Amino acid sequence: MQYRTFNKTGEQVSLLGTGTMRLPLSEDGKVDRLEAISMIRRSIDMGVNYVDTAYMYHDGESEKIVGEALKDGYREKVLLADKMPVWLAKDEDEMKALFEEQFKRLQVDVIDMYLVHNITVPVWKRAQKFKLMDFLKEQQEKGRIKHIGFSFHDELSLFKEVIDAYPWDFCQIQLNYMDKDFQAGEEGLRYAAERNIPVVIMEPLKGGKLTDALPRTVQSLWEQAEIKRTPAEWAFRWVADHPEVMVILSGMSSKEQLEENLRILSDAKPCSLTDKERAIIDQVSSEYNKLIQYSCTGCKYCMPCPKKIDIPTAINFYNEWFLYEGNPKIKDDYPTWLTEGRRPSDCVACKACEEHCPQHLPISEIMEKTAEIFE
Template identity: 80%
Template structure:
């Protein structure tokens, strides 16, 4: 296993971090607890020392399973990460209750890496309204949490604003070779690093979309490459190539994925990809981009929508259907990000959004087409 240094403490952090958002499932879609515990423990036995969970992963099961996996001497071997879902709290009291509940579920005395979960414009506003940062500082002084960070899902400009507005110990962003310029992206990664804020990476495989059900044209490009690697290896090596990355979270749902990731991130070093290798990845990324139907930049000028539809998210799902050739994972994910009552099919075609779209996208038409696919 490769290790990188956490600049705040000098601790060595494994380049592979164990994510627990997509744990192994039973046939009835419940989490296979025994398999999940054994996989988390096996990752630690093989040198992983960063384990990440969140309040809402698997409806709270993830925190409980991580707690179980970290018994019998495993707790001391890892940095444990968990997150505050401030959007679920109606007031400060509820925010504090969620925090306490996390400790009960995990059954630990201290959480090493504690994040404000999923910062977007409204979530950052809510965090300020509920004095979340003061609360976290208090908890840090009490010794309940060690390091304070945030995970991020919005525009680069907000990312820079958030980085500059507080003395963060670390942050977490989505990054893969398809999302170089999406949300914080590569520029955000470099910006955080330039401010001394270490960066944890999530979605290195874009939730499995870069590895399962590849478009035929993409598969052909990988096959033509001089060096033969699996799509997962290309994607993980691309992320690991960035020296600014502290650790890469991979939400592994099967033991063979864990084995592959362990091997790759034991070998992949920062700056090790050659010009030719980077050019192949760029070609694949360009091929994926050709398959995109509507070029939405996620600027959100079209929002808010009276039906509270997350318009760029819906357009993204429409595009991804073509990119990833109807990958069933997309259908499973859709209701998680576009909740009932606020899905594309709830669009009333008022067209209030369309006049604000700098890309002149036919949004109401796209909503209709998205609903036909996903609802």
């Protein structure tokens, strides 16, 4: 495993960080706890020393599973990251209660890396209204959290404003070869690094969109490349090529993915991509840009919908229709996944979901378009 140095805190961190938003599932759709614990421990045994969770991942199961996984001597080997979902709190007392609940779920006394989760304009306003930064500073002085950071999903201008508003220890942004100029993007990465703020990367594979079921044209571009690599390897290497990147979080769902990621990120060096390699990635990126209609990462921040619509699945159907050129087979699965009474056509355009979408997708409009094609 490669390690990079958090310039502000001096810690040596593994380039691969274990994310826990997409843990392995059992047949009943619940998290496979034993497999998840075994994967987290395997990643640590192989040198990963950054483990990331959040209050809402898997409806709270993620924090509990991470807590279990870090027993038996694993806690001391890692930097543990967790995040404050301030938008879930109605007032300061509720915010503080969420914070306490996280320690109970994790069964730890100290959280090393504590982030304000998912900063967008309304989240940042609420954090200020509830004096979240003062609260976190107090908790840091008490030794309950070590480093204070934030994760971000809004425009570059807000990113710069947030970076300049507080002496952050680190931050976390979405970055992959499709999102170079989206949200904080590459410019945000450089902006933070120039101010000595270490950057953790999330969504390096765009929620699996860059690796799962490739469109024909993208597959053929990868096949034409002189060096044979999996789509995941191309995507990870593109992120790791940036020397400013400290940790790349990957929400791994299987041991195979973990082993592949360990292999890739033990080897991918900064500034190592050749011009030829970059050109192939650029070609793939423009091909995707032609095909993907809406950049949903499957994060589920938009859920639950009052009409019980499975929003990310619906958007996935819509995108696939264009990625696979209207293949009628895509329609076969639609009734199974989007069942009667909770279909996109049931959307009442209340837009409760849109407020929480980090990708700022016009969800109600997409529901309407999806219903037009599939219902």
